Amino acid sequence: MRWKNLRERTVYENRWFRVNLADVELPDGAHLDHYLIRLRPVAAATVVNEANEVLLLWRHRFITDIWGWELAAGVVEDGEAIESAAAREMEEETGWRPGALRHLMTVEPSNGLTDARHHIYWTPEAVYTGAPEDGFESDRREWVPLKVVPDLIARGEVPAANMAAALLLLHHIRLG
Structure with a gap:
């Protein structure tokens, strides 16, 4: 129908x-x-290091009044390539410049209400460039072991569905 x-x-x-x-x-x-x-499209990115730790932001979302782990993400600017936006957001929000990004997934977080598409990328390498330009967007940035991701999600510590899906896929890709 x-x-x-x-x-x-x-x-x-x-x-x-x-x-x-x-x-x-x-x-x-x-x-x-x-x-x-x-x-407008949203682009997100993270890095998973050699120790299988993922770089995450701990942030508060005032709309839902909830704290949780997220990947760096933001709106794609007019004329900007989605992958470039993902790299820019990651560096601005974490202080880490990603290496070559790999497309992880594209999701529609609420397709009964909005046409939003979230494009999520990851990389196995990044270079620390200094304090994040947009440090105000999160309380802290941490390397979190991928092995604990399912438990974080089960405890509600990754409340955003798009972030939970991306982290579970990364968990599967890196840890099988």
């Missing part, structure tokens, strides 16, 4: 997102108004 978006109009817009109202036709021919959020 396919829903059809017949048309949509913007009801609010800023530099980060647009809220649109869509006229949706359901398979039985009925119509409904459906709000949706149009977002």
Whole structure:
């Protein structure tokens, strides 16, 4: 069964997102108004070192009032390549410049409400360049053993679904 978006109009817009109202036709021919959020792509990146430790940020999200582990991430700027944005965000937020990035996954964290796509990368090497430019985005940055990732997720210490999925995939890739 396919829903059809017949048309949509913007009801609010800023530099980060647009809220649109869509006229949706359901398979039985009925119509409904459906709000949706149009977002720019997000790029995220981390490094897994030779000791199988992953570089993570411990940060507070005021919207949900929850602390948790995350990868460095941010919005892809207009005209910026997604992989370049991932590298930029990692260095700005952690102080580590990544080596050649490898695409890990692309996820849609809430595709019933938004068209957001999160592109997640990783690298086995990085160079420390100094204190993070955007150090205000996290309370601390730490090397966390990949072997503890499933336990962190089970305890709710990785609350963002996109981050949990990425860390579990890295756990599988590196530790089997």
